[in-house]
Amino acid sequence: MADRLKVAIVGSGPAGLSASAHAASLRLPHVLLERTDHASDTIYKYQKGKFVMATPDILPLRSDLSFRAGKREKILDDWDEGLASCGGRIRYNADVTRIAKEGDTFHLTLAGGDTLKAENVVMAIGLQGNINKLRCDGAELPIVQYQLDDPNEYEAETIVVIGAGDAAIENAVALSKQNAVIIVNRRAEFARAKQGNLSLIHSAIDKGDIQCYYESSPLLVDASGITLETADGEAHVSCDRIIARLGASPPRKFVEACGIEFPSDDRAALPEVSPRYESNIPGLYIIGALGGYPLIKQAMNQGYEVIEYIAGNDIAPADEPLLVDKFAAMGEVNVNEVLQAIRKTIPVFASLNTLLLREAMLDSQVHDFKEGQTIFKRNDYSDTFFTIFVGQVGIQISAEDPSMVVTLREGEFFGEMGLISGRRRSATVVAATDCVVFETPRRTMLKLIQSVESVKRTLDKTSILRQIQTYLTPGVPAQDLEELVESAEIQNFKAGETIFEQGDIGNHMHLIRSGSCTVSMKIGGRDVVLSYVPSGNYIGEMALLSEMPRSATVRAAHNTETICLSGEAFSAVLNNNATVRDNIEAKFRERIKQNEQMEGRPEAGNVIQFLIEQGVGEGTDVLLINEALCIHCDNCEKACAETHDGLSRLDREAGPSFASIHVPTSCRHCEHPHCMSDCPPDAIHRAPDGEVFIDDSCIGCGNCESNCPYKVIQMASPPESKFDLFGWLLFGRGPGPGEEVAYEAEVKRNSRFNGSDSAQGGVIKKAVKCDMCKELVGGASCVRACPTGAAARVSPEEFMTLATLSR
Amino acid sequence: MHESLLIYRNMRYLKWSLALVAIACGLYIFHTPIEEPNGGTWLGYTLGTIAAGIMFWLSWYGARKRSYGGATGRLEDWASAHVYLGLALVFISTLHSGFQYGLNIHTLLYVLMMIVVISGVFGLYFYMRFPRLLAENRRGLTTDMMLNQIADLDRDLRKHALSLGDESAHIVLNAVQNTRIGGNISRQLSGKDVDCPTSAARRFVEQFEGGHDESTRRQLVTRLTKKEDLLGRVRKDIKLRCLLQIWLFVHVPFTFATLAALIAHVIVVFYYW
Incomplete structure (x- = not known):
């Protein structure tokens, strides 16, 4: 069979290109099949001049093609040239419609009827899939386009944007600066978009910058415009251009048709592959985003490796030396053996496949603690997750008595409470013997929890028991709690959702594991807030103890997770433990007393309600200004600007006020920071004292700015250097008054600001936010600079108490 | 949490200032100089030195207020102490003068200083009263x-x-x-x-x-x-x-005038020793 190729590579993204280049340099008969008329369609469709990153930085690149962070155009050109110089064979306009295996040969059918034969197939088609087109007549007319390179290309046009997703909104908003834009939404609201885009589109529609047709869909496109079917009948809209952003259909159907299995029906599920990227069909390999590796560098490395495997070479993955370094703390070890041992000893990681485990370990730190060494302290604000590989650690469960210690052994984990609640560490942990401990960052753990069901299960089971022991029944041994833990169920509540209602019959209680709640009561037909309950507390015990209906309504102040416990099992525990019973009853009496006091002080409840509405409840450290003391001198803003390169991260005057409490626009350092949720370079961290800050690796993508519901993140150009009068007068340093900054100085300034690897001169705006002046001794300068005591940073659980509010 | 500068730290600086004034008054009452009470006695020099020290320290507030970042501690400490020590200064300097007034540079200094203190008292009153009025007037708007x-x-x-x-x-x-x-x-x-x-x-x-x-x-x-x-x-x-x-337009220029007069006062006193 002379015409049988050694390997056919489907898809010419970074993974496919790299595979093809390597196949060429190993002189394997191969072909790279690309559906369009250019390589790397996804990157090709990035906005013009988009800066492409090369993360993760620590991972070495292993490919015959070059790749460095830079502009889209440069990267694409480099790849085209690189592929040509290696002798890689690429076939454009080759849309593979079917892959079937007969015997040991794959038959690939192309659109148009051509077929190819190959011994191996590398599927590198990514997740972008096929772009959805308009399903009406005229969908192929030149007036319709399905992508937008550069919104600034168009001006003074009437443009219809079809779609309600993020891409449609971003395009519409960007175009509306210079054009008349009409957006067409099939539904009555924009439900699918990110929070930041939602507020963008709503404000643009409110201001009249964009016109919106809700509940409308395209009927017909002609050269003059588009006819829509709206709720009020047909409407013709004349326009110069139609941009349809209708998403893409994921390639799953095609992949399944090739015989590849998916582990679940979940839309986000990816096919499972072996450590050598081989799917359930021998000879069919999956690499790149479809194999779970969406980053360019990883994908290129996989392209190289998969060709090595196909050629019969057993090479170690590119991250091998990094892992060897990681495990160096344990002495001379074999990486694969360690990974095997980790899976065997540590149940949380037992079900991870090799690739995920390698990645988790790459992100983690290996610690070699000596007996007696402190791992973290109570009230530290770290959010990493620890697993014990060798040795034992002791958890000091009592703040007063360090000798009360619970010992954890090999394979167990700790630190999960901070991870779940986003709050300070609830205990001090000390190495009980010499031990080896893995510290895994929050982001890696969250990813694992979301993507691997068994990680979540293992974590939840143990953490429920521990949370009950810590917050509800201290001192009760685990075996006495078995029934209670068995009855426990994790429940999620959205902001404002009712957990239980006044007057309901109560037969369960809740332990708040993350988030916080408000307790309110109907008084004179009006809801009056009685108290704010942060995580680590329980609610609903009153109805159980008093055997009466719920005396108050409890609502989630923001996204909240509770452990719901059965009333019967809880009563059983109480009946067997007199001390616990006494403690809970004492707290119960305290709460009744407090509720009564609060009923007589509705204004304090109103303040709590107001602060919750402003999202203060999810903060950990919030700047509040007492209007009765504020003399409007703006010294807080000046101090902020002075400590942060001339740009204040605080807007004193903006923001709402109530009962002389003003919530200025300033970071609240949320328990689960919204800004952290989608940061590509993982540049946002929480410092040990609780400050959420952005480090120098910020790439200026603006995700955090749009994800922050409180609008406290700004995108800022590099700081102007301060004018130095004496330096200029005496030594001629820097520009004089009113003179332009010299070009070289400008470039130097930008490169310093943007970090060494992107010193191409172009100014990238970076995200800046309050970091509570963590570099300074003595705390946040806004508060320190307030002469009258009007500015204070408070934590909500301290502030929203009767004692504080009634002063 | 939010504490007005008058009650800041349990009125620590009020207590210090009261103690200082009490000691000064006590010494003044029990002090029996050879001639009438005067800036030139040992007590007079002591009180004068203390008053001058306080004046320079009070004037330094303007610089402290603007030194962000580098400075430690809270500005409210300074503001609170500024208020109480400023008021104490009235007593100290009056005792220092021994109630001798005339048409001279020394009394000019006293008058200038009193203008600064009185304008400061107005400022303090404004600071205590107006923020609440401002907030009520604005009703949540800027x-x-x-x-x-x-x-x-x-x-x-x-x-x-x-x-x-x-x-x-x-x-x-x-x-x-x-x-x-x-x-x-x-x-x-x-x-x-x-x-x-x-x-x-x-x-x-x-x-x-x-x-x-x-x-x-x-x-x-x-x-x-x-x-x-x-x-x-x-x-x-x-x-x-x-x-x-607006009170600052009196308070600050007169502070500088007071400092100038203070230097003149000291030079004159030592020149005519």
């Missing part, structure tokens, strides 16, 4: 928001003016174009405008009779009344903010 609302009303008024007769249109447009907010110090401090064209227009429109469309009249009255209310609030806001700053 100055900019109020100005924007006024601009919105003006746009509406302009539109309505188009459908009016010449005279009425002129008066309404006059309210739009010639209403003034702020201005020179006296206008800012007065907090109102007796000849406000908006009020005049409101009065005029209220007395419209016949020949006018009733709904237009109502619309105009509503908007003009709203604008009048906002104008009143913005002017009061400006007045209060002006007062919060």
Whole structure:
């Protein structure tokens, strides 16, 4: 069979290109099949001049093609040239419609009827899939386009944007600066978009910058415009251009048709592959985003490796030396053996496949603690997750008595409470013997929890028991709690959702594991807030103890997770433990007393309600200004600007006020920071004292700015250097008054600001936010600079108490 | 959490200042100089030195207030101590003078210092009282928001003016174009405008009779009344903010004058030893 190729590579993204280049340099008969008329369609469709990153930085690149962070155009050109110089064979306009295996040969059918034969197939088609087109007549007319390179290309046009997703909104908003834009939404609201885009589109529609047709869909496109079917009948809209952003259909159907299995029906599920990227069909390999590796560098490395495997070479993955370094703390070890041992000893990681485990370990730190060494302290604000590989650690469960210690052994984990609640560490942990401990960052753990069901299960089971022991029944041994833990169920509540209602019959209680709640009561037909309950507390015990209906309504102040416990099992525990019973009853009496006091002080409840509405409840450290003391001198803003390169991260005057409490626009350092949720370079961290800050690796993508519901993140150009009068007068340093900054100085300034690897001169705006002046001794300068005591940073659980509010 | 500078740290600096004044008074009462009490006795020199030290320290507040970042501690400590030590200075320097006043550089210093202290007391009163008034007056809005609302009303008024007769249109447009907010110090401090064209227009429109469309009249009255209310609030806001700053125009220059007089006083005293 002379015409049988050694390997056919489907898809010419970074993974496919790299595979093809390597196949060429190993002189394997191969072909790279690309559906369009250019390589790397996804990157090709990035906005013009988009800066492409090369993360993760620590991972070495292993490919015959070059790749460095830079502009889209440069990267694409480099790849085209690189592929040509290696002798890689690429076939454009080759849309593979079917892959079937007969015997040991794959038959690939192309659109148009051509077929190819190959011994191996590398599927590198990514997740972008096929772009959805308009399903009406005229969908192929030149007036319709399905992508937008550069919104600034168009001006003074009437443009219809079809779609309600993020891409449609971003395009519409960007175009509306210079054009008349009409957006067409099939539904009555924009439900699918990110929070930041939602507020963008709503404000643009409110201001009249964009016109919106809700509940409308395209009927017909002609050269003059588009006819829509709206709720009020047909409407013709004349326009110069139609941009349809209708998403893409994921390639799953095609992949399944090739015989590849998916582990679940979940839309986000990816096919499972072996450590050598081989799917359930021998000879069919999956690499790149479809194999779970969406980053360019990883994908290129996989392209190289998969060709090595196909050629019969057993090479170690590119991250091998990094892992060897990681495990160096344990002495001379074999990486694969360690990974095997980790899976065997540590149940949380037992079900991870090799690739995920390698990645988790790459992100983690290996610690070699000596007996007696402190791992973290109570009230530290770290959010990493620890697993014990060798040795034992002791958890000091009592703040007063360090000798009360619970010992954890090999394979167990700790630190999960901070991870779940986003709050300070609830205990001090000390190495009980010499031990080896893995510290895994929050982001890696969250990813694992979301993507691997068994990680979540293992974590939840143990953490429920521990949370009950810590917050509800201290001192009760685990075996006495078995029934209670068995009855426990994790429940999620959205902001404002009712957990239980006044007057309901109560037969369960809740332990708040993350988030916080408000307790309110109907008084004179009006809801009056009685108290704010942060995580680590329980609610609903009153109805159980008093055997009466719920005396108050409890609502989630923001996204909240509770452990719901059965009333019967809880009563059983109480009946067997007199001390616990006494403690809970004492707290119960305290709460009744407090509720009564609060009923007589509705204004304090109103303040709590107001602060919750402003999202203060999810903060950990919030700047509040007492209007009765504020003399409007703006010294807080000046101090902020002075400590942060001339740009204040605080807007004193903006923001709402109530009962002389003003919530200025300033970071609240949320328990689960919204800004952290989608940061590509993982540049946002929480410092040990609780400050959420952005480090120098910020790439200026603006995700955090749009994800922050409180609008406290700004995108800022590099700081102007301060004018130095004496330096200029005496030594001629820097520009004089009113003179332009010299070009070289400008470039130097930008490169310093943007970090060494992107010193191409172009100014990238970076995200800046309050970091509570963590570099300074003595705390946040806004508060320190307030002469009258009007500015204070408070934590909500301290502030929203009767004692504080009634002063 | 939020603590006024008067009660800051359980009034630590009030206590210190009271102790200082008490000691000074005690010494003054029990001190029996050879001649009459005078700046030239050992007690006089001691009190004088303390007073001069306090004066320099109090003046340094202006620099401390502006040294962000580098400085440690809270500015409120300084502000609280500034207030109480400043008041104590009145007693210390009076005792230092031995109640001897005359037409000389020494009494000039005393007078200048008293002007600074008294202006400071006014400032303190303003600081304690006006923030609450400001907040009540603003009712949750900022100055900019109020100005924007006024601009919105003006746009509406302009539109309505188009459908009016010449005279009425002129008066309404006059309210739009010639209403003034702020201005020179006296206008800012007065907090109102007796000849406000908006009020005049409101009065005029209220007395419209016949020949006018009733709904237009109502619309105009509503908007003009709203604008009048906002104008009143913005002017009061400006007045209060002006007062919060204006005392500094006495306090600060006289501080420098006091320092100059203090240096002259010290030189003169030692020159004529």
